[in-house]
Amino acid sequence: IAGITQAPTSQILAAGRRMTLRCTQDMRHNAMYWYRQDLGLGLRLIHYSNTAGTTGKGEVPDGYSVSRANTDDFPLTLASAVPSQTSVYFCASSPKPGNSPLHFGNGTRLTVT
Amino acid sequence: GENVGLHLPTLSVQEGDNSIINCAYSNSASDYFIWYKQESGKGPQFIIDIRSNMDKRQGQRVTVLLNKTVKHLSLQIAATQPGDSAVYFCAEAAGGTSYGKLTFGQGTILTVHP
Numbered sequence: 001i002a003g004i005t006q007a008p009t010s011q012i013l014a015a016g017r018r019m020t021l022r023c024t025q026d027m028r029h030n031a032m033y034w035y036r037q038d039l040g041l042g043l044r045l046i047h048y049s050n051t052a053g054t055t056g057k058g059e060v061p062d063g064y065s066v067s068r069a070n071t072d073d074f075p076l077t078l079a080s081a082v083p084s085q086t087s088v089y090f091c092a093s094s095p096k097p098g099n100s101p102l103h104f105g106n107g108t109r110l111t112v113t
Numbered sequence: 114g115e116n117v118g119l120h121l122p123t124l125s126v127q128e129g130d131n132s133i134i135n136c137a138y139s140n141s142a143s144d145y146f147i148w149y150k151q152e153s154g155k156g157p158q159f160i161i162d163i164r165s166n167m168d169k170r171q172g173q174r175v176t177v178l179l180n181k182t183v184k185h186l187s188l189q190i191a192a193t194q195p196g197d198s199a200v201y202f203c204a205e206a207a208g209g210t211s212y213g214k215l216t217f218g219q220g221t222i223l224t225v226h227p
Contacts, residue, residue: 043204
């Protein structure tokens with residue numbers, strides 16, 4: 001089934017550790033996005049990529065980095081996790097950066113202790 | 114409707130009733146609006162979208178209304194079913210390549226009673 005695959009589904013991480021959340025899509029979408037979802041704050045954009053080889057900062061980029069080496073993969077890295085990064089992380093994609101809705105994965109639930 | 118705060122707005126309806134979920138947006142430059150449905154443990158699922166050159170758009174059992182004068186968006190669900198129970202989010206974006214950079218509301222919890 002075509003779509004977005006996120007891994008892991010959930011993770012408990014000690015503060016200070018490095019973590020990479022994986023996201024792969026098989027729809028050949030050009031644009032990809034990372035959002036975090038926190039109760040009461042909705043979904044907030046962390047980083048995005050309009051096409052392979054380019055990335056940009058969203059609303060809450062601090063403490064996170066991304067790369068887009070190819071069309072299908074868009075990993076999100078926490079270099080040194082902090083408890084405030086406890087959240088549910090959603091990866092999304094769209095055919096192009098504009099004029100089309102986003103398709104979301106099922107998320108990664110991350111707890112930083 | 115949606116507002117700032119830790120408690121999500123809630124809407125409870127009986128099966129078969131029509132539901133109306135409201136959303137106020139703040140950016141007058143926004144020209145693309147979208148509704149998502151999110152079930153527990155899953156990612157948001159696209160329902161319907163509308164662009165600012167329209168004030169109404171219909172889908173299967175759903176209608177989105179846009180009032181740009183008062184910056185208000187609503188989602189109407191006809192003949193609501195228990196499977197419609199979920200959190201509903203509105204989202205907005207400004208034009209051009211900002212379409213994918215959606216700004217989401219906090220969500221409304223819809224509960225449908227059989």
